[in-house]
Amino acid sequence: xxxxxxxxxxxxxxxxxxxxxxxxxxxxxxxxxxxxxxxxxxxxxxxxxxxxxxxxxxxxxxxxxxxxxxxxxxxxxxxxxxxxxxxxxxxxxxxxxxxxxxxxxxxxxxxxxxx
Amino acid sequence: xxxxxxxxxxxxxxxxxxxxxxxxxxxxxxxxxxxxxxxxxxxxxxxxxxxxxxxxxxxxxxxxxxxxxxxxxxxxxxxxxxxxxxxxxxxxxxxxxxxxxxxxxxxxxxxxxx
Numbered sequence: 001x002x003x004x005x006x007x008x009x010x011x012x013x014x015x016x017x018x019x020x021x022x023x024x025x026x027x028x029x030x031x032x033x034x035x036x037x038x039x040x041x042x043x044x045x046x047x048x049x050x051x052x053x054x055x056x057x058x059x060x061x062x063x064x065x066x067x068x069x070x071x072x073x074x075x076x077x078x079x080x081x082x083x084x085x086x087x088x089x090x091x092x093x094x095x096x097x098x099x100x101x102x103x104x105x106x107x108x109x110x111x112x113x114x115x
Numbered sequence: 116x117x118x119x120x121x122x123x124x125x126x127x128x129x130x131x132x133x134x135x136x137x138x139x140x141x142x143x144x145x146x147x148x149x150x151x152x153x154x155x156x157x158x159x160x161x162x163x164x165x166x167x168x169x170x171x172x173x174x175x176x177x178x179x180x181x182x183x184x185x186x187x188x189x190x191x192x193x194x195x196x197x198x199x200x201x202x203x204x205x206x207x208x209x210x211x212x213x214x215x216x217x218x219x220x221x222x223x224x225x226x227x228x229x
Contacts, residue, residue, distance in 0.1 A: 045216070
């Protein structure tokens with residue numbers, strides 16, 4: 001158990017809909033990262049938050065947005081869903097400060113299926 | 116920019132044989148390198164990391180990795196493969212001075228056959 005919790009584990013929805021994925025980082029971790037993993041694909045970095053502030057953006061679509069709340073949990077919002085958005089979405093957390101060399105801890109992922 | 120490359124999409128090895136999963140890196144400054152394993156429908160699990168010190172790093176489940184600065188490589192190794200080692204393996208590099216971004220390789224699928 002990594003200590004990172006993601007909900008829901010599975011989600012099936014229709015095209016055009018909107019969903020919210022939730023992540024609770026490990027206790028004490030201030031930084032949250034979101035990744036997308038499509039079938040047989042590698043990890044695509046979406047976005048990173050540190051202590052409530054957006055720190056880095058990757059290949060995140062404009063239809064997607066995220067935020068990190070004061071209690072450090074994070075939500076990834078996916079809207080106007082398309083078939084191609086079907087994927088595993090991972091959250092990871094880390095202590096993020098300059099000079100810290102710790103690893104990322106991943107949640108078990110949320111599997112989104114868009115029909 | 117920091118990056119890692121995993122040149123093999125798939126590695127096949129017989130149980131009991133040694134295995135190697137390759138990773139090369141490109142970084143400016145000191146490399147901070149990681150290996151993760153992903154079992155089907157699971158999250159990524161940390162195996163080991165190289166920060167500084169000995170070039171041979173030991174990690175979980177009997178895995179180790181050899182850091183080679185001259186060849187800019189960080190290959191994952193295990194002396195004797197198990198069928199249960201079959202999984203997807205990712206190499207990653209951490210950019211400490213760019214908001215701690217992690218850059219992952221494309222992944223290598225390891226198949227260990229009985």
